[in-house]
Amino acid sequence: MNILITGSNGQLGNEMRVLSKLHPSHRYFFTDVVEAENTYLLDITDMKAVSQFVEEETIDLIVNCAAYTNVDKAEEDEATAMKINADALSILGGQGVRVIHVSTDYVFSGDEHMPCRETDSVAPRTAYGRTKYEGEKRLLAVCPEAVILRTAWLYSTFGNNFVKTMIRLGKEKDQLGVVFDQIGTPTYAADLAWAIFTVIESPVWRPGIYHFTNEGVCSWYDFTLAIHELAGIKDCRVSPILSEEYAYKTPRPHYSVLDKSKFKKTFGVEIPYWLDGLKRCMRGLTD
Numbered sequence: 001m002n003i004l005i006t007g008s009n010g011q012l013g014n015e016m017r018v019l020s021k022l023h024p025s026h027r028y029f030f031t032d033v034v035e036a037e038n039t040y041l042l043d044i045t046d047m048k049a050v051s052q053f054v055e056e057e058t059i060d061l062i063v064n065c066a067a068y069t070n071v072d073k074a075e076e077d078e079a080t081a082m083k084i085n086a087d088a089l090s091i092l093g094g095q096g097v098r099v100i101h102v103s104t105d106y107v108f109s110g111d112e113h114m115p116c117r118e119t120d121s122v123a124p125r126t127a128y129g130r131t132k133y134e135g136e137k138r139l140l141a142v143c144p145e146a147v148i149l150r151t152a153w154l155y156s157t158f159g160n161n162f163v164k165t166m167i168r169l170g171k172e173k174d175q176l177g178v179v180f181d182q183i184g185t186p187t188y189a190a191d192l193a194w195a196i197f198t199v200i201e202s203p204v205w206r207p208g209i210y211h212f213t214n215e216g217v218c219s220w221y222d223f224t225l226a227i228h229e230l231a232g233i234k235d236c237r238v239s240p241i242l243s244e245e246y247a248y249k250t251p252r253p254h255y256s257v258l259d260k261s262k263f264k265k266t267f268g269v270e271i272p273y274w275l276d277g278l279k280r281c282m283r284g285l286t287d
């Protein structure tokens with residue numbers, strides 16, 4: 001298959017590059033809006049450029065790792081977020097090829113206290129969540145055979161993320177307050193890339209919305225303690241604080257755990273526990 005991967009310079013896009021080496025039977029086209037090594041330039045909001053790329057390279061499948069992911073900035077510039085997270089999905093979905101797209105736990109309100117299923121009602125509370133939900137709808141309207149994987153709390157050895165920030169702060173500060181009233185599942189982007197390849201390599205194409213994160217749950221506070229322990233950081237005292245004590249610009253969901261039963265049952269796989277994913281990522285960061 002000829003596979004077009006968008007947003008290849010991001011966390012997930014880079015993990016797709018790494019894992020693609022284990023799947024050499026396909027031809028990959030790694031693209032992003034910013035020039036980088038081994039990356040074709042492709043802005044997913046540019047309909048003409050996308051159509052031309054798909055046609056010239058006879059693309060069979062698009063894996064969309066591109067997104068506007070800055071939750072706070074999206075509040076100030078929802079129009080740009082909408083262009084990238086929603087309008088572009090009509091473009092990608094309108095190419096007449098298969099699409100695997102990545103969405104978010106932010107489509108839910110985060111007010112429930114049970115893991116969210118794919119069939120649960122959505123109620124995005126942020127501009128980012130609204131644009132990502134709109135993207136799901138736009139994609140399914142033109143490409144009902146698409147696969148959408150909703151994920152959460154993504155981190156990787158690539159890009160900036162919570163794990164790297166906590167390692168840096170742990171080294172700089174002797175104390176740190178981290179929220180313990182937001183519960184979710186840290187997800188190693190390499191494991192999400194593995195999930196995407198599970199979909200790609202499945203003998204039967206199984207369209208639909210799926211939830212995929214690592215297994216288990218924790219708070220950002222617990223996550224930080226695990227990061228510091230694995231990084232050997234001993235001189236920073238981490239205290240649990242409430243969300244209201246932290247000056248969030250944008251409200252964050254209190255409970256954003258996703259139920260992954262559908263993915264596991266459909267593809268017959270088990271999913272790694274979040275701490276296991278973190279350990280593998282930390283090895284990559286410290287090697």
Ligand SMILES: NC(=O)c1ccc[n+]([C@@H]2O[C@H](COP(=O)([O-])OP(=O)(O)OC[C@H]3O[C@@H](n4cnc5c(N)ncnc54)[C@H](OP(=O)(O)O)[C@@H]3O)[C@@H](O)[C@H]2O)c1
Pocket residue numbers: 006007008009010011012013031032033034042043044045064065066067068069084102103104105132151152153154155159
């Ligand atoms: N990060 C999380 O915690 C999280 C949680 C839930 C779901 N997700 C979803 O998971 C997916 C992957 O996230 P990620 O963390 O890997 O994102 P990321 O690191 O921010 O990477 C996204 C990439 O897309 C690029 N991009 C932005 N606009 C583009 C455009 N118009 N055309 C082509 N590329 C463009 C970005 O470039 P610039 O950096 O130059 O803008 C960046 O390289 C996204 O769909 C995201 O919504 C992420």
